[in-house]
Amino acid sequence: MGRRNSTGNSAGALSSGTPLGLPSPPWEKLPVQKSLDQNIQTLKTIFKDCSDMIYRTIDIAPDIKAFVVYVEGIVFSAELEAHMLEPMVEAYVRMKSAVPAERIEASQLEPLENTRVSLSQVMTADQWIDIVEGILNSSVAVFVDGLSEVHLFNIKGGIRRPVQEPETESVIRGPREGFTEMLRINTALVRFKIKTPNLKMYSMVLGTNTKTDIVVSYIEGLADPKVVEDVKKRLKDIKIDGVLESGYLEELIEDHPYSPFPQMMYTERPDSIAAQLLEGRCAIFVDGTPFVLTVPVTFFQLMQATEDYYERFFITNFIRWIRYIFLFIALFLPALYIAVTTYHQDMLPTTLILSIAAAREAIPFPALVEAMMMEISFEALREAGIRLPKTVGQAVSILGALVIGQAAVQAGIVSAPMVIIVSMTGIASFTIPHFNLAITIRLLRFPLMLLAGVLGLFGIILGVTWILVHVTQLTSLGVPYMSGVSPFHGSDHKDIFVRAPWWKMKRRPSWLSKENQEREKPEINGTPNSNKVW
Amino acid sequence: MKRSLFTGVLLLCIPLALSGCWDRTEINDVAFVIGSAVDKEKGLYRSTLQIALPGNLGGSGSEGGGGGTEGNKSYYLESKTGLTLRNSNMEVQAGNSRNLSFAHRRTLLLGDDFARGGIASMLDQFARIPQNRLSSLVAVTEGPAYKILDASAPMEQFPSEMVRELMNQFTKRPVTIKYLANDLLSEGIDVSLPYISLQEAVPEGEGQPKKNIQITGMALFKEDKLVGVLRGQEVRMINLAMNQATSPDVLVSGPNGNGYVTIRFTENVTSLKPVIHGDDITMHISILAKGSVIENNSDYSLGGEKNMSKLEQSASKEIIRQIHSGMRLLQDKYHSDALGFGRAILQKDPHAWARLKNHWDEVYPTVKVVIDTNLHVENIGAVNKPFGRKDKELKND
Numbered sequence: 001m002g003r004r005n006s007t008g009n010s011a012g013a014l015s016s017g018t019p020l021g022l023p024s025p026p027w028e029k030l031p032v033q034k035s036l037d038q039n040i041q042t043l044k045t046i047f048k049d050c051s052d053m054i055y056r057t058i059d060i061a062p063d064i065k066a067f068v069v070y071v072e073g074i075v076f077s078a079e080l081e082a083h084m085l086e087p088m089v090e091a092y093v094r095m096k097s098a099v100p101a102e103r104i105e106a107s108q109l110e111p112l113e114n115t116r117v118s119l120s121q122v123m124t125a126d127q128w129i130d131i132v133e134g135i136l137n138s139s140v141a142v143f144v145d146g147l148s149e150v151h152l153f154n155i156k157g158g159i160r161r162p163v164q165e166p167e168t169e170s171v172i173r174g175p176r177e178g179f180t181e182m183l184r185i186n187t188a189l190v191r192f193k194i195k196t197p198n199l200k201m202y203s204m205v206l207g208t209n210t211k212t213d214i215v216v217s218y219i220e221g222l223a224d225p226k227v228v229e230d231v232k233k234r235l236k237d238i239k240i241d242g243v244l245e246s247g248y249l250e251e252l253i254e255d256h257p258y259s260p261f262p263q264m265m266y267t268e269r270p271d272s273i274a275a276q277l278l279e280g281r282c283a284i285f286v287d288g289t290p291f292v293l294t295v296p297v298t299f300f301q302l303m304q305a306t307e308d309y310y311e312r313f314f315i316t317n318f319i320r321w322i323r324y325i326f327l328f329i330a331l332f333l334p335a336l337y338i339a340v341t342t343y344h345q346d347m348l349p350t351t352l353i354l355s356i357a358a359a360r361e362a363i364p365f366p367a368l369v370e371a372m373m374m375e376i377s378f379e380a381l382r383e384a385g386i387r388l389p390k391t392v393g394q395a396v397s398i399l400g401a402l403v404i405g406q407a408a409v410q411a412g413i414v415s416a417p418m419v420i421i422v423s424m425t426g427i428a429s430f431t432i433p434h435f436n437l438a439i440t441i442r443l444l445r446f447p448l449m450l451l452a453g454v455l456g457l458f459g460i461i462l463g464v465t466w467i468l469v470h471v472t473q474l475t476s477l478g479v480p481y482m483s484g485v486s487p488f489h490g491s492d493h494k495d496i497f498v499r500a501p502w503w504k505m506k507r508r509p510s511w512l513s514k515e516n517q518e519r520e521k522p523e524i525n526g527t528p529n530s531n532k533v534w
Numbered sequence: 535m536k537r538s539l540f541t542g543v544l545l546l547c548i549p550l551a552l553s554g555c556w557d558r559t560e561i562n563d564v565a566f567v568i569g570s571a572v573d574k575e576k577g578l579y580r581s582t583l584q585i586a587l588p589g590n591l592g593g594s595g596s597e598g599g600g601g602g603t604e605g606n607k608s609y610y611l612e613s614k615t616g617l618t619l620r621n622s623n624m625e626v627q628a629g630n631s632r633n634l635s636f637a638h639r640r641t642l643l644l645g646d647d648f649a650r651g652g653i654a655s656m657l658d659q660f661a662r663i664p665q666n667r668l669s670s671l672v673a674v675t676e677g678p679a680y681k682i683l684d685a686s687a688p689m690e691q692f693p694s695e696m697v698r699e700l701m702n703q704f705t706k707r708p709v710t711i712k713y714l715a716n717d718l719l720s721e722g723i724d725v726s727l728p729y730i731s732l733q734e735a736v737p738e739g740e741g742q743p744k745k746n747i748q749i750t751g752m753a754l755f756k757e758d759k760l761v762g763v764l765r766g767q768e769v770r771m772i773n774l775a776m777n778q779a780t781s782p783d784v785l786v787s788g789p790n791g792n793g794y795v796t797i798r799f800t801e802n803v804t805s806l807k808p809v810i811h812g813d814d815i816t817m818h819i820s821i822l823a824k825g826s827v828i829e830n831n832s833d834y835s836l837g838g839e840k841n842m843s844k845l846e847q848s849a850s851k852e853i854i855r856q857i858h859s860g861m862r863l864l865q866d867k868y869h870s871d872a873l874g875f876g877r878a879i880l881q882k883d884p885h886a887w888a889r890l891k892n893h894w895d896e897v898y899p900t901v902k903v904v905i906d907t908n909l910h911v912e913n914i915g916a917v918n919k920p921f922g923r924k925d926k927e928l929k930n931d
Contacts, residue, residue, distance in 0.1 A: 258536045258539045341560070341561045342558040342559065342560055342561070343558060343559065345559070345561060345564055345566075345635055345637065345638075346635065346637030346638070346665060346667070350566070350568070350638040350640065353561070353566065353638065354566060354586055354588055354591055354638075354691075355588075355591065356561060357561050357562070357564070357566065357586070357588035357591075358588035358589065358591040360560075360561050360562055360588075361562060361588050361589045362589075363562070366558065366560055367558075367560065367561070368558075447542075447546050450546055450549065450550075451546070453558070454549040454556070466542065
């Protein structure tokens with residue numbers, strides 16, 4: 001492959017020319033010919049039936065023709081006009097009007113990118129495979145008659161979503177910008193925040209058909225080099241025909257594919273990525289999706305929102321505790337309700353058990369069946385709410401609230417306490433800031449309910465034990481999932497169950513940047529007053 | 535990992551196929567016993583259970599449910615006799631479609647006839663079966679106990695709940711089965727329980743006779759047998775001497791012999807201190823109390839330190855007088871050591887107690903009681919002079 005400027009180092013290389021599952025094309029090993037007509041012929045065979053190809057023949061010098069090829073829509077057409085076609089035509093006009101129209105050979109021409117085309121990203125290629133790849137990756141290929149070298153000008157463009165407020169992670173206080181589908185905009189959003197050459201953007205291409213650009217980003221010196229190497233190696237080992245979302249990579253490289261717990265975090269907030277890079281994590285950007293993965297993560301990280309670090313620590317601690325309380329509610333409340341009402345009626349206060357008994361008096365189902373029914377219909381409602389077009393979504397919520405909430409109770413099919421329990425768990429699961437953990441908690445609720453219905457509190461204890469044993473042996477890129485708690489590390493507790501004020505959090509998480517832990521000068525000494533000048 | 539996940543899912547599927555072995559007790563299949571009464575009847579135990587009827591409690595969605603209910607009461611009573619208490623309870627169970635659950639029993643009422651015959655023998659089943667909570671409150675009733683269970687308790691859902699609330703007001707630490715057993719088994723103290731009877735709610739002869747549940751006295755035990763009931767004003771003061779009074783009021787006659795000043799002692803601490811000289815024992819009961827004037831219908835003006843200390847003195851005299859008269863009943867008439875004099879001696883001087891305990895019954899009536907009071911009336915309310923009297927009517931020293 002030829003030169004490739006400014007699009008990052010090409011160490012990642014194209015994984016393989018052969019799309020998986022397709023026969024290797026006949027032009028794979030062919031070099032470009034000198035004759036333009038022959039090349040045009042080959043090109044038109046390769047892109048047969050591709051109606052989005054634009055071919056344009058243009059004179060660049062007397063008797064020297066050039067041939068411009070690109071895919072419509074994926075190149076920035078205004079730039080193409082202004083910096084390539086127009087200068088080329090102008091140069092030709094100039095040459096023609098120069099007095100003795102001396103005939104020159106193509107090889108004597110000044111290189112295109114030096115004299116005519118004012119575009120920065122240029123590379124040359126002489127193999128068909130590279131040219132085809134370049135064209136499909138938003139390059140404009142320029143063939144010149146008599147030359148076997150082809151210029152590829154990369155002007156990625158076309159219509160893409162602008163930077164917008166991230167919809168899945170809204171905050172009250174904090175930056176409003178979110179990642180987009182364009183890789184380079186995304187990396188730029190992070191680069192805006194972290195201005196050090198140590199912020200590395202290691203790029204590679206994955207997917208034999210999609211040729212998706214992947215960027216592994218980390219801060220050299222902060223990220224554990226072993227983790228970085230591990231990430232790169234795992235990504236390089238992937239052989240797949242397409243990568244359309246970071247979720248593909250998540251499943252392909254995670255440590256424990258059979259665990260219900262998410263071992264990576266995704267976010268569409270650049271500030272969150274910047275913060276995690278500064279703590280020593282790696283970020284994996286995937287072209288075409290606003291969701292950027294970070295590794296390694298711990299359970300507690302998934303219970304934290306970006307806003308935790310922007311609001312004052314009193315508020316944050318209060319909210320964080322609410323989240324932990326509701327995590328338990330989301331996981332255990334239906335199971336506890338089932339266990340208590342079917343096995344341990346003696347555990348509730350008398351008046352409470354009597355009012356539950358009063359409400360359940362005419363209910364035809366066992367508590368377990370009732371709970372399962374309600375929880376599953378709640379999940380269905382939630383799913384319907386997401387999938388349906390926004391205009392229909394309202395109808396679903398009305399039906400859900402009226403039919404399940406009220407009519408079912410009045411008809412005596414479900415009891416009112418059960419509706420309360422289900423709504424509580426629903427709300428509780430939405431307080432978990434990261435959706436992938438929330439869905440895990442919701443999933444685990446069902447086996448716990450079953451255990452509670454079969455074995456009572458004993459069953460819940462069994463389930464909890466299983467979850468705890470599982471979670472403590474889980475790892476994310478080799479880092480224990482419960483880091484800070486198990487294995488225990490004192491200083492990490494400033495940012496697990498509580499969030500210490502910023503002037504107290506002087507060290508980075510111990511499990512991430514092992515070499516370089518200090519992030520705040522100790523001279524400040526944690527007392528903002530000592531800096532006061534008046 | 536994969537294997538354990540698979541095993542887990544498989545294990546979870548097993549119970550679905552074994553639904554026949556499901557031993558759950560759905561809440562609709564449980565009859566909650568809210569209160570129970572024990573009486574003696576021809577040598578047999580009569581056990582009366584008050585069972586909640588959730589269908590009549592007015593929960594939403596319960597309309598039409600809860601069949602088999604009579605009237606609109608939120609409970610019904612079922613009464614059976616048996617050779618033992620458990621046996622009679624089982625008889626009740628035999629006539630009930632739902633499983634009796636005793637875990638929510640609020641009160642255990644003992645008829646006075648039954649209590650005279652001794653209560654120790656029935657206590658076994660409470661401890662033996664853990665579902666029988668030891669936290670039920672115990673009281674003795676005037677007449678058969680089941681009558682109290684069926685009395686009207688308009689404020690509460692259940693009469694037994696009303697008894698519980700009354701007992702919570704009556705003493706700082708209401709007597710539960712646990713404390714009852716504790717006092718029964720420990721040396722140097724005799725059990726005392728609230729004594730509950732039905733009182734006319736409105737003056738007699740007016741309208742429908744209506745009876746209300748009320749605590750009217752203190753049932754005194756000797757060993758496990760009821761020996762007598764203390765009634766009247768002394769109850770409150772003996773309660774104070776036992777360090778159990780929540781906020782006793784004392785009616786002090788006006789220093790000029792005209793009307794009464796009522797003082798409520800919201801904070802009070804009482805301690806026993808024995809002084810032992812051989813069999814000659816003096817028991818110092820020291821009472822430390824803070825209170826406020828809640829009514830003054832005398833012609834006595836309360837302002838000024840001098841007036842206040844005079845008031846405190848007369849209140850103290852009144853308290854001492856009432857406790858002495860109560861103690862005379864306890865020591866001479868009933869021989870019941872409800873205050874735990876013996877325990878105080880045991881704690882102060884175990885050797886002396888070892889010597890005394892064999893003839894404690896003879897010594898107990900001879901114990902001299904000295905009462906030291908340290909009263910402090912902190913608050914006289916919003917007015918210092920009697921509100922409805924003219925200044926010239928007031929008498930002051």
